[in-house]
Amino acid sequence: MKFFIDTANLKDIAEAQALGILDGVTTNPSLMAKEGITGKNNILKHYVDICNLVDGDVSAEVNALDLEGMIKEGEELADLHEQIVVKLPMTKEGIKACKYFSDRGIKTNVTLIFSPGQALLAAKAGATYCSPFLGRLDDVSTDGLNLIDEIRQIYDNYGFETQILAASVRHTMHVVNCAKIGADVMTGPLSSITGLLKHPLTDIGIAQFVADFEKGNK
Numbered sequence: 598m599k600f601f602i603d604t605a606n607l608k609d610i611a612e613a614q615a616l617g618i619l620d621g622v623t624t625n626p627s628l629m630a631k632e633g634i635t636g637k638n639n640i641l642k643h644y645v646d647i648c649n650l651v652d653g654d655v656s657a658e659v660n661a662l663d664l665e666g667m668i669k670e671g672e673e674l675a676d677l678h679e680q681i682v683v684k685l686p687m688t689k690e691g692i693k694a695c696k697y698f699s700d701r702g703i704k705t706n707v708t709l710i711f712s713p714g715q716a717l718l719a720a721k722a723g724a725t726y727c728s729p730f731l732g733r734l735d736d737v738s739t740d741g742l743n744l745i746d747e748i749r750q751i752y753d754n755y756g757f758e759t760q761i762l763a764a765s766v767r768h769t770m771h772v773v774n775c776a777k778i779g780a781d782v783m784t785g786p787l788s789s790i791t792g793l794l795k796h797p798l799t800d801i802g803i804a805q806f807v808a809d810f811e812k813g814n815k
């Protein structure tokens with residue numbers, strides 16, 4: 598499973614990259630706003646800064662909702678850097694834009710997916726990634742993991758190459774369960790990645806090894 602980090606925070610991205618296990622980055626307009634990145638030029642520059650920090654795909658979301666606007670924005674984003682993936686909303690216009698970009702060999706990520714039917718449409722339109730929002734479904738007491746499981750089944754039935762990008766991952770168990778179900782990618786905050794490092798028995802074991810080594814090597 599690929600690990601993406603879901604943030605526009607350069608420090609968090611650099612920390613995940615330094616671990617050596619990062620495969621890419623996802624952002625969205627809310628995450629950019631959270632970092633205080635506003636204005637077209639600053640936003641475009643920030644995407645380039647992110648691409649320069651990591652080796653993998655970087656999803657950059659269009660803000661337009663009409664087809665013409667999505668194509669204009671998406672082309673501008675794709676021209677920024679070869680790592681950019683054009684992130685499009687799961688709407689009728691978004692699906693048309695997805696087909697437009699995939700026909701031209703530009704990578705796409707269809708976002709805000711909450712049903713298997715939406716995921717099927719994204720795959721039919723040639724999306725590189727489809728992003729089901731696990732955590733936001735869990736937030737409204739609906740089983741987000743079940744959606745990912747259903748999409749896995751549908752994509753496997755027909756050999757769709759669209760990758761299931763489990764999004765809105767909030768914590769380590771989401772990551773582990775996504776891996777068990779067979780999501781191709783997960784994207785979550787830095788804590789959902791670094792939290793995987795932790796186990797109290799590891800800490801106790803290290804303390805014991807250090808103490809025993811020091812005893813024997815005084």
Ligand code: E4P
Pocket residue numbers: 603623624625708728730732733764765766784
């Ligand atoms: C996905 O690409 C989104 O950026 C993201 O995962 C949404 O997560 P949230 O529900 O925690 O905002």
